[in-house]
Amino acid sequence: MNITSPSVFKMLIKRKLFKKWQLLRCIKYCFVHTNKTKWQSVVGLEIHAQINSKSKLFSDASTDFAGYVNSNTSLFDAAIPGTLPVLNKQCVKAGVLTALALNCQINSISMFDRKHYFYSDLPAGYQITQQHLPLASSGHLEFQVFNPSIHKIPYSTKVRLKQLQLEQDSGRSLHAEDVSLVNLNRAGIPLMELVFEPDLKDGEEAAALVKELLIILKRLNTCSCKMEEGSLRVDANVSVNRVGEPIGTRTEIKNIGSIRGVASAVTYEIQRQIDTINAGGSVTNETRAWNAVHKTTVGMRDKEEKQDYRYMPEPNLPPLYVALNSLQRGCVNVEELKVTLPELPHQTRKHLMDKYGLTPVQAIILVNENDLLELFTSVKSKDTETDYCLVANIIINDFLSLVHKYEMELENVPFRGEHLGEIVELLQGRIINKNTAKLVIQEILNGSKEMPKSIIKEKNWTLMTNKELETLCNEVIEENSKIVKQYKAGKTKVFAALLGKIANKSNQRADMKKADSILKQLLKK
């Protein structure tokens, strides 16, 4: 959806096609981008997610397509004449659950259609999909956009979901020098196609949407979300136009296989289109592929001119009935599925902020990485005084940076809630300082089997007592008479240098806040 002129804008309001958030969105466009030469981009995603299911969408063959070539292929998958499709109820359940999580309207009756095209790994010559009356439609999803290297603060945006449909995957062709081979293990694997409206404005929004969707699908367990295995594939429609002008010609980038790939491909494509137009050229409506190595999109060889898929209702499948309430009859019951919905990411983020007082950024980061979220929620405090902001901080700043430094996999890290709980307890009791906390984490990551309390005891990392600290301060004053003299002469800047000496001399065991006040006191004398 893009607003091009005030009249269209008014018309849309009149037609009540616009909800409040869309209104805000267009106001944003109308007022912020008043400069005529300014470009705006419109991005829409179509996402194919493989449904978690033991058997295929219309046959009883296993969905393990990594199996021996053509071993997980039923007669139906190979389009042997006379075979018929039988709908897998589990896939309908997965589709309905996902649609509910995306605030869709579930259609009590949906239909399957045949989409025709000739391809060697499409054995029937058509794909069974849901073109005209999909399982669900008119959904929406609100999500957070935040990439620390681009955005100062997170912002929330919303995308509409046009429809969610069930369909079959195709097989795979392997082309060797003088022979082409077909593997049908993937043929008939159940997919959900999620068609989003072009409500996004750039690559980061697109990537954030994919990220949010991955979290949702993982929580619903309706898709494995292993993008590297192709279980979730993204197509992006991209166009650019000058503010106030109609939407430009769009291109479609096919099969993007990673979240960062989505951001990079869309960003690249937007810039490419702007550059093309600025150089006097024009964008052609075409399909492009993302080259992850060279970080460019390249035009795909157009198989033929415009394809007409000659859709036709699939006559071998009766209409799919879904019961919207307990009075209706259907293959699955929406009300029953609704109560099984898990907590969704936006609810978790809200919970983290409301109950634990985390900042939006902290909440986003924790929810985006489930292992971190689990670590956070597994911290059991003995008293209610636990400073959860501190917990989140240690996880995000100290723990995570060490994990990256050691190039460890989050899921294999031997650092658990008990460890973190003790560390926070020690920190809040001022028994150790933040620096020591980091050292303790480091010890554990390096394989120490001890709990944090034992570690600091063994290593004598507890903070100095006031008396010890005073002695130390006196020692530093004595040893650095020159600096002390400068300080007393009014050059207060050198105070930090003295503090540094204390920190060093204490082996990081000094509570620097206390050291600060003690030193100041001593220097007044």
Next chain:
Amino acid sequence: MDKLLLSSINTASRLIQDGTITSLDLTNACLSQIRKTKKFNAFISVTDELAKTQAERSQQRCRENNQSELEGITVALKDNFCTRGVKTTCASKMLENFVPPYNATVYQRLLDKGAILVGKTNMDQFAMGSGTVDSIYGPAKNPWNFKEDDDFYIAGGSSGGSAVAVATGTCFGALGSDTGGSTRNPASYCGLVGLKPTYGLVSRYGLIPLVNSMDVPGILTRNIDDCVQILNVIAGHDHNDSTTCPKPHRKIVLPPAKQMSIKNLKVGIPKEYCCEGISNEILDTWNEVANLLEDSGADIKEVSLPHTEYSIVCYSILNQCEVQSNMARYDGIEFGYRANENSSVEKLFTQTRSEGFNEVVRNRILAGNYFLLTRNYEKYFSKAMKVRRTIVNDFYKVWEEVQILLTPTTLTTAPLYSEFIKKTNRDQCAYQDYCTQSANMAGIPAVTIPIKLSRVGMPISLQLMGRNLSEPMLLAVAKFIEHAVQFPKYSLGNS
């Protein structure tokens, strides 16, 4: 034995039960009859060895006193039903060497009840036709009035081979498929009972489709009781066919004809079926049977199915659309004929399809593709679906007035081959399917029953149609008529 070959399933069953003959005896007799009647070209494949193996197993079961309903009864299948290990050609070059790796549900159910397969029967290529003249194996020939010269009466189609096989006593029953009349038409020409069951009563799994939304396996037998017996075996829900009725099939049991009464039965005579081109002999027969029913106490009433005349053109569009779709899988990759063409996949597709399909199939594919283009969808396919709905509604309305409809099956008796091939395939079907095709549009059951012989000695048949799943009533009335008219038996001496 010759007499036995034309007897009923019940008679043969009794003889097998009491040990007078064995399953193998009967099978051998049928196989020998197939050899004797080769000139009618009923069979594409004769499954000698398989039949003998099955007969031996059947004998074993008999010895163990473990007989089933169709123990030792020989059957034939139209060559578009998949049979594991037996080639299933659809009478086409495309599937000339296709050996299915599985059994059609109907075949499996027949086997499970002790039946023995003697062969796969001739048909029009991919069931597109109404004469069994468009087969790569040559036309099937009607055994009635057969003279040893160049010309012959056509068997009808597209299940002509199945009709000839049953008429000539090579088996007790055969399955055809019925999309627009393909079972009833040849049954009518060959003097047989031909049943098109309600859509969804009999599984299509393993039937190579013509028009999925209209195809049903049809049954061809020499009498109604045989038809009921076979229907009871093959009918009922099949997990593999999502369009079958989920309710379990209740076995149909018909009383002896003498005990039946059709008093107060409301019989409709649809006036639209008295159309241009209908022969006087058919018209007379129709009247005679209507009078016969009236004399037996039935209420005869003229009714109207006003959209009948649009059925042909509507059917033609829906047929071609589904055909283009169903035929899309024949690309030479996974199975079937592959052209000797390696320069590109696209060329392989093109060459394979132009060599593997005959002109009738190619024409329908081309037209179907045209109708389904995005720009034409509303104009043709969508509109045809709406017309189909009005035809269905015609029947719904008529059921408020009557319980059953009596109509001709075909407009004439079997034409001579030389006359028939003067017309195009399209005209052949449009003319011959006029009375049969609306039943497929509506999904309702219809049965054709032979009534008498024409002046030249060709069978004249009439059709009964009833509402969905009314087979018990429909077949009962058919049995009543069968008993009343006493259609003459085909004499094997004729062959």
